[in-house]
Amino acid sequence: GQNIDQPTEMTATEGAIVQINCTYQTSGFNGLFWYQQHAGEAPTFLSYNVLDGLEEKGRFSSFLSRSKGYSYLLLKELQMKDSASYLCGFMDSNYQLIWGAGTKLIIKP
């Protein structure tokens, strides 16, 4: 079967670093996505990993280990505007996105 799991909520301090983990199980895999979603808005694309390793894009980095079914999103130099839900999703063999429930990230001053 397919499933995907990520923490429900995390809290971090402005200026700090936070890592949001995501684990998944699937027989067919065509990449893993991270999206950011602010309350009441549609998701916006952050990253796409299809090969193992770390992809860095500014303050955000995403890591993938296909053998472990594991990914994480790393956010550095946290800003208050980073308070949002972060959605992890993998693309299955039919090229459909299977979503996690999202991690609500709360940034405190």
Next chain:
Amino acid sequence: GAVVSQHPSRVICKSGTSVKIECRSLDFQATTMFWYRQFPKQSLMLMATSNEGSKATYEQGVEKDKFLINHASLTLSTLTVTSAHPEDSSFYICSARAGGLDYNEQFFGPGTRLTVL
């Protein structure tokens, strides 16, 4: 980057009426479009997948006669919520994927907030 628009952004309607939501890819051809529904504080739920020129594939539990999807062109898909009821009130989001299996990113529209009174 690729842009997807949705119209309307917000709609309030009376119970029993039908509502049409448009999803357009503005600067690319979307061979596949996806319709999602999101209830407050819940994850995105895929409702259906539509490929241009063919019938939509609905997820289990989604009534195809209630949620009519038309993907008549490579830049436009419509979702019609027929005989809407208060429990259909939700945030409806479309996404589009360009052609070519080596390009997997989905581009999301801004969403449509539907409130059924």
